[in-house]
Amino acid sequence: MERVARTSKNLLILGGVALLLGACADVPVEPAPQPMGGTARDQAQRERFGTVWGGGGEGLTLFSTNRRGDQQDSGVGGGIGVNAFIWQATLDTIDFIPLASADPFGGLIITDWYQSADAPGERLKLHVQIRDSALRADAVRVSVFRQVRSEEGDWLDSQVEATTARSIEDHILTRARELRVASTAAS
Numbered sequence: 001m002e003r004v005a006r007t008s009k010n011l012l013i014l015g016g017v018a019l020l021l022g023a024c025a026d027v028p029v030e031p032a033p034q035p036m037g038g039t040a041r042d043q044a045q046r047e048r049f050g051t052v053w054g055g056g057g058e059g060l061t062l063f064s065t066n067r068r069g070d071q072q073d074s075g076v077g078g079g080i081g082v083n084a085f086i087w088q089a090t091l092d093t094i095d096f097i098p099l100a101s102a103d104p105f106g107g108l109i110i111t112d113w114y115q116s117a118d119a120p121g122e123r124l125k126l127h128v129q130i131r132d133s134a135l136r137a138d139a140v141r142v143s144v145f146r147q148v149r150s151e152e153g154d155w156l157d158s159q160v161e162a163t164t165a166r167s168i169e170d171h172i173l174t175r176a177r178e179l180r181v182a183s184t185a186a187s
Contacts, residue, residue, distance in 0.1 A: 083139060084145055086130050086172065087104060087130060089178075089179055090109055093172050094109070099114045107131065108129050113125050118147075122146060124145065125144075125147075128142050129142075129143075137178070140173060144160045146159070
């Protein structure tokens with residue numbers, strides 16, 4: 001008796017899932033994103049809110065109604081931003097490590113595990129957080145995670161030298177300053 005009740009319950013759940021999936025058949029599929037030219041609606045939104053990289057390359061600004069380009073944003077919604085030079089410098093600095101995720105709005109880059117051919121028994125992972133929209137020394141924070149392979153083949157967490165993260169931060173900031181100088185020289 002209990003087995004029949006369980007079977008009928010499972011059939012009822014399966015039927016409900018089938019009905020839900022069947023209802024999805026009429027949902028229209030959205031077209032692929034348009035290139036930068038886009039539709040008239042896309043262009044109007046870009047004019048209203050700005051582009052992802054902002055106007056001056058100083059930062060990443062979205063949902064801003066400030067069209068004058070000055071530092072004061074008088075619009076509702078404010079801006080969400082990270083420094084574009086630090087963002088690009090970070091990507092340039094860690095370009096040899098595969099990325100697990102990159103969030104330009106929150107300023108967080110997480111790499112996948114990287115294993116060098118020179119040291120097959122260890123691997124590294126980086127978390128880079130861009131904490132400010134200004135090009136400042138404390139605007140970037142790097143966390144380095146290191147694992148070593150045990151004799152059994154398992155990966156075990158290991159200590160990282162204290163200077164490693166600071167060295168990567170310094171390299172990112174140096175590259176960001178180079179990018180800023182190059183952009184001002186070009187304009």
